[in-house]
Amino acid sequence: MDMAHFLDVLWLARWPILKGIGVTLSISFLAICCGTVLGVFVGLALTYSKAPLRWIVRGYTDFIRGTPVLVLVLASYYVLGTVGLDLGPFQAGILALAVFCSSHVGEIVRGALQAIPKGQTEAAKAIGLTFPQTFAYVLGPQALRQVVPAWVNTAAEMVKASTLLSIIGVAELLLRTQELISRTFMSLEFYFFAGFLYFIINYAIERLGRYVERKIMVPS
Amino acid sequence: MSENLLEIRGLHKSYGNVEVLKGVDCTMKQGDVVSIIGSSGSGKTTMLRCINMLEEFQGGSISIDGEEIGYEMAGAQRRRKREKEIARQRALTGMAFQQFNLFPHMSAVGNVMLGLVKVKKMEKDAARTVSEKWLDRVGLLSRADHFPGQLSGGQQQRVAIARAIAMNPRLMLFDEVTSALDPELVNEVLQVIKSLAQDGMSMLLVTHEMRFAYEVSNRVIFMNQGLIGEEGNPRDMFHKPKSERLAEFLKTSSFA
Numbered sequence: 517m518d519m520a521h522f523l524d525v526l527w528l529a530r531w532p533i534l535k536g537i538g539v540t541l542s543i544s545f546l547a548i549c550c551g552t553v554l555g556v557f558v559g560l561a562l563t564y565s566k567a568p569l570r571w572i573v574r575g576y577t578d579f580i581r582g583t584p585v586l587v588l589v590l591a592s593y594y595v596l597g598t599v600g601l602d603l604g605p606f607q608a609g610i611l612a613l614a615v616f617c618s619s620h621v622g623e624i625v626r627g628a629l630q631a632i633p634k635g636q637t638e639a640a641k642a643i644g645l646t647f648p649q650t651f652a653y654v655l656g657p658q659a660l661r662q663v664v665p666a667w668v669n670t671a672a673e674m675v676k677a678s679t680l681l682s683i684i685g686v687a688e689l690l691l692r693t694q695e696l697i698s699r700t701f702m703s704l705e706f707y708f709f710a711g712f713l714y715f716i717i718n719y720a721i722e723r724l725g726r727y728v729e730r731k732i733m734v735p736s
Numbered sequence: 737m738s739e740n741l742l743e744i745r746g747l748h749k750s751y752g753n754v755e756v757l758k759g760v761d762c763t764m765k766q767g768d769v770v771s772i773i774g775s776s777g778s779g780k781t782t783m784l785r786c787i788n789m790l791e792e793f794q795g796g797s798i799s800i801d802g803e804e805i806g807y808e809m810a811g812a813q814r815r816r817k818r819e820k821e822i823a824r825q826r827a828l829t830g831m832a833f834q835q836f837n838l839f840p841h842m843s844a845v846g847n848v849m850l851g852l853v854k855v856k857k858m859e860k861d862a863a864r865t866v867s868e869k870w871l872d873r874v875g876l877l878s879r880a881d882h883f884p885g886q887l888s889g890g891q892q893q894r895v896a897i898a899r900a901i902a903m904n905p906r907l908m909l910f911d912e913v914t915s916a917l918d919p920e921l922v923n924e925v926l927q928v929i930k931s932l933a934q935d936g937m938s939m940l941l942v943t944h945e946m947r948f949a950y951e952v953s954n955r956v957i958f959m960n961q962g963l964i965g966e967e968g969n970p971r972d973m974f975h976k977p978k979s980e981r982l983a984e985f986l987k988t989s990s991f992a
Contacts, residue, residue: 638790639837639896643851643903644827646820653850657841734841736885 522705529696536692537713539606543678543688544717546610548671551617558618559625573622580619585677588612593684609681613674620670628662629655661732668725672718679714689713741766741801741938742787742907748795749782756782758962759796764907764940769933771949771970772942774959775985780942783959784909787940788829789822800828800906827855830900834912836892838884838899844871845880848899856903870898874928890921894928901932908932910941926952946989950974958982 526533561573580588592612593605603611632655640650682691693710697703742764749757757779764770772780785791787798789806798805805825807814816822838847848867852858858866871877874894876887884892893913901908910929914922926948933939933952943949949956949970956973958965958981966979977983 633835633837635833635835635837636839639831639833639839639899641790641823641826642788642829642831642833643899644823644855645851646823649854653854654839658839661841734885735883 522702525696525700525702526709529700532692532696533689536687536689539687540675540678540689541717543606543610543613543681543686544671544675547613547617547678548674550610550614551674552621552667554614554618555621556625558622559629562622562626563629577619577622580615581623585612585616586680586683588616589680589684605681605684605686609678609684609686613677613681616677617670617674620673621667624663624666624670625659627666628659631662632658661729661734664725664729664732668722671721671725675714675717675721740764741768742940743799743802744783744787744796745798746796747783747786747793747798749779749786749791749793756962757786757793760959760962760964762957762964762967764938766938767936768938768955769953770940770955770957771953772940772957772959773944773946773949773985773989774965778959779962780959781911784831784911784940784942787907787909788826788831790831792816800825803828823855827851827903828905829907829909830903830905831909831911832893832897832900832913834915836884836889836896836916838892838896840884843881843883844876844887844895847884847895848902851899851903866902867898870902871895873931874898875924888921889917890924893917893921893925897925897928897932901937906938908937908939910939910943912942912944914943914945944989946974946986958985960985 589612593608640654679690693706697706740763744762747757747760786793845867849863852863956970957967960981966982
């Protein structure tokens, strides 16, 4: 492997790669944000809602979690079109990832809420807090501390899952890399380089998670 | 309306098919300190928890200062009051739990302040002043900024008592507050309760500390199988029990 030659090619390919990184970051960011917001509601419904709604949401999470992300991506792009919801590859991809993300976040939130001892709710009730207040000041903040580590893990999964959008033609980092390889035949170098970039992104997310964990840690 | 602070009439409570309370009647006046004793499963804790609606009950009524707790009649139909109304009524009583149940993510003073700020809608500064006054009262002002995880069990329980009492409840409910404590920490909590009793706070205590019940209360209730087995002043109850069941219970308890 000729390092100098690779660096030359890399320099020439800098714009497509940067654009690819930009697309990967925006897909991941949007999917994680939408998925997390939706997931919090899923988690609340799984924990607190009454029978008919809870069954529906339980069915939703079980179904989504049991389906490969790639299938969700393909379905969202090809199948939604047949029922009149014609999304571009970018939107369809984000929809699929956000839905996938929401089912995982939902389970994380449910687990965190159910791990809080019943006495916490009772103590909150006993001083006269209503349920929304109990959630906002007592249960939510405690659940948050449980959620962060698992959520970081899910966020990193979403960044990795964003590569699947290359299948439906979204020009994210992996697809850009493959295009470069088909022009330069430097598959080893470019795959390795792309892998390295994904690692950097996920490492940054993990550090951010650690930082937040430390910030909200309860002294003991 | 009656002059009674607490009035319980024919209280019935079941868990499924198991009837835990089988028609309990009990009244308390302002300033009364009443201890409930009895073997486990006799319904002491359940009765206490019905008073602030931590448990639903199927029959009878509970009122505080003449105000009916938890349920109302709509025609002939008995129905649960609205959640907001129940939340307000819960603040009429303060409760201390066996497991303290302090909020672990808040400092001691934060625990005491929460209800003052969110329920009583006090300004933060005022709430902090009140909270510090009560923490001082339970001897923990110097620990105001410590978190529950940094406090001993006895200290946590005292913060929990301060948290309940800072809300200025009409009646304090103590649910076996020393049962989860190491023996050497029991006394500091009992001292706090005793000094509150001396200040004229009305309280209802479920306790296994017979000596303490004897010393602090002006009336003792012995619960037996979901009913009040016997009640009276502590001297008579402990020294001249009328019923066989109470005599037996006292023999097996730590009272000597």
